[in-house]
Structure formats: structure tokens, C-alpha cells
Amino acid sequence: MSRKALAVAAASICIASGLTAVRADESEAARFYKGKQINIIVGSSPGGGYDLYGRLIGRYIAKYIPxxxxxxxxxxxxxASVVAMQNIYNIAPKDGTVIGAVYPQAIMEPLLGDRGKARYDVSKLNFVGSANSELYVCIVRTDTGVKSLDDFLGKDIVVGASASGGSTHDFPNLLKDVLGAKFKVVSGYPGSNEIALAVEKNEVNGACGMGWSSVASTRPQWVNGSDVKVIAQEGISSASELDKLKVEMTMARAGDDQQRQVMNMFYAPLRFGRPFVMAPNVPDDRVAAIRAAFMASLKDPDLLAEAKKMNIDVEGLDGTEMQKLVTDLFQAPQDVVTKARQIIGARM
Incomplete structure (x- = not known):
């Protein structure tokens, strides 16, 4: 056999071996997942925005998993999803059968929150990806007389909040510290849905750190409502619908670079606004299979049609890019981290 023929044959063998290895990996994941049950643990109460996304993806992801x-x-x-995160990290099986749909704040908890409470190492998590980039909003009852962001920041009203680490707790406290807001923050509500009900019942006057996608889908009457309305946008980028209504961005009120950097510590994680995670030590082929299935499900025409009917946005972020974003945030300057931790009352 000529040298050329030998080279071609060798190359063919290598290619065939590579294809066989890929098929073996795929079939191994398929053999594992066949007949299994995957549990998606949503780290919030039923009916809220995170629950909507978790259940929507849960209806479609299976057909893309080997x-x-x-x-x-x-x-x-x-x-604020820390309970779910700790269950996933410390208790749930590490075999790829458990996926967590958690708050971004649960990912940031070891950096900005109670490091003793957050019994997990974020760097060891397997990030599946995020279903959407998020924008948060402040809402207020119209019978408070609040008509502008200036009114909202300057009035002695009461806003409802979850526990420390949740956006409905941390974001209003950010506005109090950085922008001098005068409102009182009342914590203790389990999730955003309970806070929304409290606002409607007039137990509290308003709230901040409410996911815009969930407000738009579950309470569209709040966009410019007669009883409750959106009064501010919180995040890095805005929503065109709210821009048309001249709803202001809180970030625009930052007075200097340090204020902007501190606000960025809270707002940048909104890029992974609907994060999905898996435990450490899950076999690589299963992580890859779930990541691929997650991104494929977010492109499913039926899922997108259902999301449109539900009035929720879908903007997929893959797990690798999400890992980089998290790493960058955990490498922020120490003085900025210290200031952010002081705002949310974290133990130093």
C-alpha cells in the first residue's frame, strides 16, 4: 500500500474512532437518562416569575435530553432561593437528575450576603444557563400620591420585601443607601407573588426588585394602572415599553463612579436573570447534555409561542458565558464589594 493510501486509511480510522467516541458519549447519557426522572427545583413560591420560567422549560426540555x-x-x-441552592449543592443527587431554577441573588450570596448561611461554593457549581436577561422594576400604589421617581425616593412610604439576598430586599436598600430613598423596607414575605398580593391588599405601599417579565405577564394592568403602577426601572438596560411611558432608570441617578460600580454589583447579575444550575461533580457528559437541551428548548417554536402568550421574554444565555459573568463579578474591587455588603446588611 502506498504512503498516501496509508495516510488516508489512518485518517479514516481516526475520524471513525472520533465519531464512535461521540456516539458512545451520547449513548451513555441516553442510557443513563432513559426511564429516569429529572427534578427541577424552583427556589421560589408557586405563581411568581421564577416559577413560570421553571415550569415553562420543564414542559419542553425533556424532548431534547438524550x-x-x-x-x-x-x-x-x-x-431568596438559598434554601433550594443548599439542597442542590449539599443534599440532592449529584448524578444530573436535579436542576435548580434559582434567584441570581442566591448565586451572589457567598459574595454579598451571609457567608455563613450560604453553605456552597459557587465556583464548583455547574451552570446550565439562563432563560432570560432580567430587568427589575419598582411599583407603587397610586393612592400614595407618588407620580415620579423623585416622589418615590422622597416619600415616607412602606415597601414589602423578602429576606436579605432577594432582589425585593436588596434593591430598595440599595436605593436607600446610594440615592437616599426615604421609604421603609418591611421584610419577611416568602416571594414576589406574596409581595404583589400585599401591595394589592394595601398591606404595603409598593416594592422594588420585582421582575419586569413577571409583572408584565402576571399583572399587566400595573404597567400604567389606576391602582398600582410601575414607577422605576432597575437594571443595566431598559424596556422599550416602559421607556415610552417615560419610566426612569434608577441607574441614571448614580452621582459618581463608585455609586455606579456599587449599583452594578446589584444590576449586572440581571444578565443571568433566570439562572438554572446543577450540583458539583455531575459527570461532564450529563452536564453537556443538559446544557444543550436547555438551549435547544429555549429555541423550541412551541415554547416561544407559549412564552409569547404568557407575555414573558426568552433570551438564552449558555452556561459557559454565565460562568464568565459570575467569575468577573466575584473579582470586583474589594472596596466595592465591602460597600455592597454593607448595603444589604451582610456580616463582614
Whole structure:
């Protein structure tokens, strides 16, 4: 056999071996997941925005996972998703059968929150990806007389909040510290849905750190409502619908670079506004299979049509890019981190 023929044959063998290895990896994941049940743990109460996304993806992701396992969605609210995160990290199986749909703040908790409470190492998590970039909003009852962001920041009103680490707690406290807001923050509500009900019942006057996608889908009457309305946008980028109504961005009120950097510590994680995670030590082929299935489900025409009917946005972020964003935030200047921790009352 000529040298050329030998080279061609060798190359063919290598290619065939590579294809065989890929098929072996795929079939291994398929063999594992066939007949299994995957549990998506939503780290918030039923009915809120995170629950909507968790259940929407739960209805479609299975058909893209090798082996077509059954997918079940359960809720595990508490401590702004820290309870769910700790369960995923410390208790749940590490075999790729558990996915967490958690608050971004649960990811940031070891950096900005109670480091003793956050019994998990974010750097060891497997990030599946995010279903949407998020924008948060402040809402207020119209019977408070609040007509502008200046009014909202300057009035002695009461805003409802979850526990420390949740956006409804941390974002209003950010506005109090950085922008001098005068409102009182009342914590203790399990999630955003309970806070929304409290606002409607007039238990509290308003709230901040409410996901715009969930407000738009579950309470569209609040956009410019007669009883409750959106009064401010919180994040890096704005929503065109709210821009048309001249709803101001809180970030625009930052007076200097340090204020902008501190606000960025809270707002940058909104880029992974609907994060999904898996435990450490899950086999690489299963992580890859779930990541691929997650991104494929977010492009599913039926999922996108259902999301449109629900009035929620879908903007996929893959797990690798999400990992980089998280790493960059954890490498922020220490003085900025210290200031952010002081704002949310974290133990130093």
C-alpha cells in the first residue's frame, strides 16, 4: 500500500474512532437518562416569575435530553432561593437528575450576603444557563400620591420585601443607601407573588426588585394602572415599553463612579436573570447534555409561542458565558464589594 493510501486509511480510522467516541458519549447519557426522572427545583413560591420560567422549560426540555426522561417541577422557597441552592449543592443527587431554577441573588450570596448561611461554593457549581436577561422594576400604589421617581425616593412610604439576598430586599436598600430613598423596607414575605398580593391588599405601599417579565405577564394592568403602577426601572438596560411611558432608570441617578460600580454589583447579575444550575461533580457528559437541551428548548417554536402568550421574554444565555459573568463579578474591587455588603446588611 502506498504512503498516501496509508495516510488516508489512518485518517479514516481516526475520524471513525472520533465519531464512535461521540456516539458512545451520547449513548451513555441516553442510557443513563432513559426511564429516569429529572427534578427541577424552583427556589421560589408557586405563581411568581421564577416559577413560570421553571415550569415553562420543564414542559419542553425533556424532548431534547438524550433518553427522554420525565421532568417534574417542584417548589422549594426560602431565604431568596438559598434554601433550594443548599439542597442542590449539599443534599440532592449529584448524578444530573436535579436542576435548580434559582434567584441570581442566591448565586451572589457567598459574595454579598451571609457567608455563613450560604453553605456552597459557587465556583464548583455547574451552570446550565439562563432563560432570560432580567430587568427589575419598582411599583407603587397610586393612592400614595407618588407620580415620579423623585416622589418615590422622597416619600415616607412602606415597601414589602423578602429576606436579605432577594432582589425585593436588596434593591430598595440599595436605593436607600446610594440615592437616599426615604421609604421603609418591611421584610419577611416568602416571594414576589406574596409581595404583589400585599401591595394589592394595601398591606404595603409598593416594592422594588420585582421582575419586569413577571409583572408584565402576571399583572399587566400595573404597567400604567389606576391602582398600582410601575414607577422605576432597575437594571443595566431598559424596556422599550416602559421607556415610552417615560419610566426612569434608577441607574441614571448614580452621582459618581463608585455609586455606579456599587449599583452594578446589584444590576449586572440581571444578565443571568433566570439562572438554572446543577450540583458539583455531575459527570461532564450529563452536564453537556443538559446544557444543550436547555438551549435547544429555549429555541423550541412551541415554547416561544407559549412564552409569547404568557407575555414573558426568552433570551438564552449558555452556561459557559454565565460562568464568565459570575467569575468577573466575584473579582470586583474589594472596596466595592465591602460597600455592597454593607448595603444589604451582610456580616463582614
Amino acid at each position: 433518553g427522554a426522561p420525565r421532568v417534574v417541577v417542584n417548589n422549594m422557597p426560602g431565604a
